[in-house]
Amino acid sequence: MIEPRPLLITGAGGFVGRQVVRQALALGHQVVAMDSVTAGIPEGARIVAGDLGDQEARGEALGDGVCAVIHLATVPGGAAEADPAASRRINLDASYDLLLEASAFGNRLRFIFASSIAVFGDPMPAHVDDATPLSPKMIYGGHKAMIEQAVALFTNRAMIDGLSLRLPGILARPQAPSGMKSAFISNLFHALKAGEAFVCPVSPLATIWAQSLDTCARNVLHGLMYDPAYLPPAYALTLPALRFTMGDLVEEIARQCGSRAELVSFVPEPALEAAFGAQPPLFTPAAEQAGFVADRDLGALVASALTALA
Amino acid sequence: MIEPRPLLITGAGGFVGRQVVRQALALGHQVVAMDSVTAGIPEGARIVAGDLGDQEARGEALGDGVCAVIHLATVPGGAAEADPAASRRINLDASYDLLLEASAFGNRLRFIFASSIAVFGDPMPAHVDDATPLSPKMIYGGHKAMIEQAVALFTNRAMIDGLSLRLPGILARPQAPSGMKSAFISNLFHALKAGEAFVCPVSPLATIWAQSLDTCARNVLHGLMYDPAYLPPAYALTLPALRFTMGDLVEEIARQCGSRAELVSFVPEPALEAAFGAQPPLFTPAAEQAGFVADRDLGALVASALTALA
Numbered sequence: 001m002i003e004p005r006p007l008l009i010t011g012a013g014g015f016v017g018r019q020v021v022r023q024a025l026a027l028g029h030q031v032v033a034m035d036s037v038t039a040g041i042p043e044g045a046r047i048v049a050g051d052l053g054d055q056e057a058r059g060e061a062l063g064d065g066v067c068a069v070i071h072l073a074t075v076p077g078g079a080a081e082a083d084p085a086a087s088r089r090i091n092l093d094a095s096y097d098l099l100l101e102a103s104a105f106g107n108r109l110r111f112i113f114a115s116s117i118a119v120f121g122d123p124m125p126a127h128v129d130d131a132t133p134l135s136p137k138m139i140y141g142g143h144k145a146m147i148e149q150a151v152a153l154f155t156n157r158a159m160i161d162g163l164s165l166r167l168p169g170i171l172a173r174p175q176a177p178s179g180m181k182s183a184f185i186s187n188l189f190h191a192l193k194a195g196e197a198f199v200c201p202v203s204p205l206a207t208i209w210a211q212s213l214d215t216c217a218r219n220v221l222h223g224l225m226y227d228p229a230y231l232p233p234a235y236a237l238t239l240p241a242l243r244f245t246m247g248d249l250v251e252e253i254a255r256q257c258g259s260r261a262e263l264v265s266f267v268p269e270p271a272l273e274a275a276f277g278a279q280p281p282l283f284t285p286a287a288e289q290a291g292f293v294a295d296r297d298l299g300a301l302v303a304s305a306l307t308a309l310a
Numbered sequence: 311m312i313e314p315r316p317l318l319i320t321g322a323g324g325f326v327g328r329q330v331v332r333q334a335l336a337l338g339h340q341v342v343a344m345d346s347v348t349a350g351i352p353e354g355a356r357i358v359a360g361d362l363g364d365q366e367a368r369g370e371a372l373g374d375g376v377c378a379v380i381h382l383a384t385v386p387g388g389a390a391e392a393d394p395a396a397s398r399r400i401n402l403d404a405s406y407d408l409l410l411e412a413s414a415f416g417n418r419l420r421f422i423f424a425s426s427i428a429v430f431g432d433p434m435p436a437h438v439d440d441a442t443p444l445s446p447k448m449i450y451g452g453h454k455a456m457i458e459q460a461v462a463l464f465t466n467r468a469m470i471d472g473l474s475l476r477l478p479g480i481l482a483r484p485q486a487p488s489g490m491k492s493a494f495i496s497n498l499f500h501a502l503k504a505g506e507a508f509v510c511p512v513s514p515l516a517t518i519w520a521q522s523l524d525t526c527a528r529n530v531l532h533g534l535m536y537d538p539a540y541l542p543p544a545y546a547l548t549l550p551a552l553r554f555t556m557g558d559l560v561e562e563i564a565r566q567c568g569s570r571a572e573l574v575s576f577v578p579e580p581a582l583e584a585a586f587g588a589q590p591p592l593f594t595p596a597a598e599q600a601g602f603v604a605d606r607d608l609g610a611l612v613a614s615a616l617t618a619l620a
Contacts, residue, residue: 088406096398121466125543131441133544135462142463146456152445153452156431233435234443 005065006030007224010052010098011072012045013037015173016114019217019308020070021045027221034061035073053094062101068110068224069102071095077118077140078181084139091143096150103159111151112223115164115236117209119145122275129283130232138181138275152235163223163231165292168209168241169276170216171305182276185210188250189305192259201269204247206277211241212295212304219292226290237287240294242301243279252302316340317534318376320362320408321383322355323347325483326424329527329618330380331355337531344371345383363404372411378420378534379412381405387428388491390450401453406460413469421461422533425474425546427519429455432585439593440542448491448585462545473533473541475602478519478551479586480526481615492586495520498560499615502569511579514557516587521551522605522614529602536600547597550604552611553589562612 007024011017012033018040024031025044033045034057041047050057052073073090080087095113102109118141119134136142144166151162173186184201185208191198211219219239246266254261268277284292295301317334321327323345334341335354343355344367351357360367362383383400390397405423412419428451429444446452454476461472483496494511495518501508521529529549556576564571578587594602605611 092406096402121462131443133441133542134459135466135543135545136459137463137466139463142459145459145463149444149446149452149455149459152431153447153449153455156445156447232443233445235445 004030005067006032006046007068007070008032008034008061008066009045009070009072010034010061011074011114013039013041014072016167016170016213016216016220017072018042019213020072020220023217023221032061032063032066052098053089055097058094058098058101062105065105065107066109068112069098070112070114070220070224071098072114072220074114075140076180077116077138080140080143081138081181087139087143091140092146095147099150099154099160103154108158108161110224111160111162112220113147113151113162113164114220115144115148115166116141117166117168117238119148119166123278124280127281127283128238130238130286148234148236155235161228162235163226164236165220165223166236166238167216168211168239170213171210171301172213172309181272184272185276188264189253189309192250192253192263193257193306193309195259196263198264200246200250200264200266201272202246202266202277203268203273204245204250204266206246206268206273207243207279208246208249208276209241209243209279209282210301211239212301213308214304215293215295215301222291230290232286237290237292238282238284239292240284240287241282242294242298243282244298246277248298249302252298253306256299256302256306314340315375315377316342316356317378317380318342318344318371319355319380319382320344320371321381321424323349323351324382326477326480326523326526326530327382328352329523330382330530333527333531342371342373342376362408363399365407368404368408368411375415375417376419378422379408380422380424380530380534381408382424382530384424385450386490387448387450390453391448391491394449397449397453401450402456405457409460409464409470413464418468418471420534421464421470421472422530423457423461423472423474424530425454425458425476426451427476427478427548429458429476433588434590437591437593438548440548440596458544458546465545471538472545473536474546475530475533476546476548477526478521478549480523481520481611482523482619491582494582495559495586498574499563499619502560502563502573503567503616503619505569506573508574510556510560510574510576511582512556512576512587513578513583514555514560514576516556516578516583517553517589518556518559518586519551519553519589519592520611521549522611523618524614525603525605525611532602540600542596547600547602548592548594549602550594550597551592552604552608553592554608556587558608559612562608563616566609566612566616
């Protein structure tokens with residue numbers, strides 16, 4: 001009997017990675033979980049401890065072949081701004097190396113690359129749809145946009161069967177420093193759940209796009225099953241997301257937690273308002289036709305995000 | 311008196327580079343001309359001999375500041391296919407380094423990056439316009455697409471004032487091996503001018519986009535003067551080009567050279583026909599509004615290309 005080949009998940013110890021590993025194991029996948037910090041990786045995966053920039057660790061993770069790659073490992077947005085060279089090393093160079101090494105098996109691996117809505121830059125255009133040109137402003141978004149091009153290149157060359165998925169904000173992250181500039185949105189959940197006062201750095205009318213962690217992980221895994229015949233020409237999809245105001249989010253979290261919305265005061269910081277509080281109407285027909293989903297409504301998103309916190 | 315800062319032109323010894331240097335000098339620019347092969351660089355430029363991948367040579371070329379950069383240096387398409395690692399080193403890594411180093415002067419240099427219609431891949435979509443998504447297939451086009459994203463990133467960050475110009479086929483190249491897969495189109499000029507038989511590797515109905523060398527160089531230099539307020543969101547423009555069939559091109563060259571179109575036989579090679587003989591209708595309103603131009607008509611393009619050969 002031939003052993004089925006495992007699924008490689010990079011960044012498996014991260015916030016999104018752990019949930020993707022959990023769901024992949026539940027679906028019956030054999031999982032190779034790679035990360036430099038492996039503490040939180042769910043049991044049942046074969047763990048490879050190592051930095052994405054370490055060629056030997058990548059070699060160990062890919063072994064003599066995997067059935068697919070989900071590439072989540074990244075230097076996140078805030079950390080990339082603080083250290084552009086680290087972002088270049090991991091988000092650009094090592095990601096390109098991983099694409100090359102995954103190509104070397106010669107069997108056109110499905111390769112899911114976790115890109116980001118940061119590829120659209122800020123301020124965003126008046127609305128975003130499947131034809132919106134990329135114009136990144138954060139180092140993080142710039143390197144994601146560059147690797148999206150590499151994914152398209154390698155897919156057009158039949159070296160991989162690639163797909164870039166642009167993730168919106170994912171809720172709710174743990175309270176530990178994540179390196180994400182958008183962490184304040186998650187911190188709001190923690191504060192209201194604990195009944196603590198919270199100073200929100202964007203206005204109540206700030207509009208954001210988001211997905212719950214559970215929905216995000218389901219979308220990433222749906223990428224493995226999605227028929228490549230329907231892939232868009234650039235092999236990149238912006239994931240559907242709910243769009244709502246911070247004011248409505250505060251009300252909904254307070255309602256579900258039995259907490260008080262009055263705990264939150266709003267002291268907008270212009271840079272954060274521009275980068276994370278002015279997300280325009282979003283249209284994602286290509287991803288929706290392909291079966292990718294947003295959370296059903298704000299109530300469902302908040303309930304799911306609160307469950308993940310628990 | 312403060313010395314005016316020079317204009318840096320990389321790839322200055324190449325086919326396009328030499329003409330850009332010539333025109334820049336004629337416009338009164340002080341020019342720093344960088345290339346690894348410097349033999350053909352027009353007199354009057356300060357020459358820096360060195361490979362783009364050589365950090366010291368880049369440092370010498372940038373000196374203590376330049377007024378603008380025209381970045382033409384590249385591993386061309388055919389050579390990049392044959393040696394993807396060399397393309398990565400020059401077309402990706404060294405080009406990114408040059409962007410970083412040019413940013414370090416802090417005065418938002420105009421930075422013109424010579425990209426290519428190869429970013430659209432092959433086969434191309436039914437038509438190409440300013441909204442066509444990038445989907446490169448050749449290594450060369452892939453790395454150009456990646457650096458287009460870097461140009462947008464650095465421009466959005468106010469590190470440079472960048473513009474990517476996507477060049478179509480440029481006519482007519484010298485007969486020496488250029489590393490360009492599309493060299494056969496230029497070789498047709500040489501054969502008909504010399505009255506020699508020529509086997510054309512695409513069909514007479516093959517459609518191509520092209521610019522004469524002179525028009526191309528004028529467009530590149532127009533990039534320096536173009537008002538950044540009108541730049542498109544992605545800071546990239548596809549240059550206007552004439553679109554014509556190989557059959558019409560053969561007739562026009564023969565007419566202008568007093569040669570015979572019957573010297574040309576057509577033996578299409580499927581890969582070349584797909585990559586260079588199926589260029590669809592092209593719409594470039596953004597570039598045209600910005601004052602970039604195509605050659606007036608096929609007669610003018612052929613006359614200009616033949617002059618360049620003389």
